[in-house]
Amino acid sequence: MIRAKLRSKLSLALTYLILVVGMVVCVYPVLWVIGASLSPGESVFSSTLIPKNATLDHYLWLFTSPDSQYVTWYANTLKIASINAVLSVLITTGTAYIFSRYSFVGRKYSLMTFLALQMFPSIMTMVALYLLLNMLNLLDSHWGLILIYAGAQIPFNTWLVKGYFDTIPRGLDEAAKIDGASHATIFFRILLPLARPIIAVVFLFNFMGPMTDFLLPQIVLTSPENQTLAVGLFNFINDQFGKRFTLFAAGSVLVALPVAIVFLSLQRYFISGLTAGASKG
């Protein structure tokens, strides 16, 4: 009996030990960047976890220096991310509604075909997208980028939202239909309000994507005043890794902080949407 008690105490202690180690590993890099962003000097080598002469110079530089385009990048990123999120939610929920509730030619295989096609690595297709935007005169424009984002997200997110719609009883639609509701009414008044969690997921996916993507905008957006945060910051540090690290750290903290806060506060929605959409689907 005493041995069993001891064993259970030990296993609990071990549990806490593992969790604490895990938490330290998770937090350390984050604290290290914050430390770096406050460290005086510019190089990666001078940055420490707790800087001796902490300074906000790097943050000030981002906003005040004439050499810094940080504010422009931030505005561009927010613009692209929010337009893309709204557009994607509209396209995806509409398409998913059709896939969930109607029978039509190509219902069974079209979405699966596109999902499979997207397994092809995206890098090579970027050459083609570059040419396409060039022909449409949309190179170096935010709309060109948004169009590609909004198109590329359709298969996966439609599949996710369709799975969620499938869990909403069809009896609801049929009842509404008998009461004389049109296709659009059923969609906007019945399905959309019930599907709020998955809509939050799709919105967030499509907001976060452009916030953090760097490969595509780097190819599409050529002039510095049109670039996004990820591209700007990456190019900013790419040439002289050691020299600008603390400035990069300050810039990253200001991106990561809002993203992390939004993310952590909405993650419950996120998970419930993902599991409902994917597993029950």
Added chain:
Amino acid sequence: MEAEIRTTAGSWGKRKTAACLSALSMGLGQMYNKQWLKGILLLILQFSYLVVFFDLFNIGLWGIVTLGEIPHEDHSIELLAKGIISILLIFIGLLFYGLNIRDAYQVGAMREKGIRPPGIWETYRTVTDKGFPYLVIAPAMLLLVFVVLFPIMFMVLLAFTNYDLYHQPPVKLVDWVGLDNFVNFFRLDMWKNSFVSVFSWTVVWTLMSTTVQIAIGLFLAVLINQKRVKFKKFIRTVLILPWAVPPFVSCIVFAGMFNDNFGPVNQMLNDLGFASIPWLTDPFWCKVAILLIQFWLGFPFSLALYTGVLQAIPSDLYEAAQVDGATVWQKFRHITLPMALYATAPLLIVQYAGNFNNFNVIYLFNKGGPAVPEQTAGGTDILISWVYKLTFVTFKYNYAAAISIIIGLIVTVLALIQFRNTRSFKEEGLIQ
């Protein structure tokens, strides 16, 4: 039904006349059927389509066959792209053309039976009601054709050309070379060695990184899920932090932390009395570092996912097992694990596919390096980052396209097997 119409209308009735007229030009059959407004609209549609796209079709179809004839003047790659777009647009046009013939035929058949053809208002109503699903998905499908289908067709065709550094349009022309690129893969040692080493590392990377990140996530979720653990919410929030940080930030930050000379990781090792490890310059240690980083980046997703899944497992299962005297391990092995994996099967595949194509970690950490002598790929390059280098650094588009096709086929086959097994596409009761 069919037989009845034949007997009343003879072998050549209004339906065939209408269909033939519509085949001659869109709208004619409809006018013959006395649907004047519809006919005129279709006629206008057809003429504007032809007027707008005629030049593109003319250049595109010639271009995709010849890839241009005069250097400096003909841009082979643009011609190829125009050719593909022409084919796609012609296909969409033919779809409407076919529908137009079918419509004329059906309305003709109605007239043979003496039914008055529907007026424009009725037609509008049928289109918005019966055609509702098509109208809603049309924008999405159109977008998909140009953003997903076109690039892949372009890539596939590129693999059969000699488009590389030495054939850069418009100065030089690009030509069709058939299967040469694929043959060279298996014939030239430089390509063969690079391919074999990159491919095997890609497989190891995908399996290890994904399996371990899932295992860590599940393990931690089970630990936290114990009734006696306190501060659950706080612990979870801290552990999910790595997921909330944008990956491009964390990858570059890790590049700083693992710096061979001054990074905090090596400093810590020195403080503990170990020698510094060449994280960025030695291929083996670089691979270790990248795997560690991916564990860090990837486990929070599984943790969050399984937290939800575990709470949904009915507790009477565990109670029953308890009564039967099952050990902790047996309960995990026979209840938790199968339930959790079953509930998340599609998302598991998405994670494996994601790491197979995980460009960010590989490229942002060390650009796929360190360099390996006598190979075209770096020490930590996986297939996708290798393709990136071939495309944007050494400009061997043709080989990059060929590798992409090989990667794509592998992943597609694996994914199709999985998606077929999910219930999402089994037919269930539909409204219409």
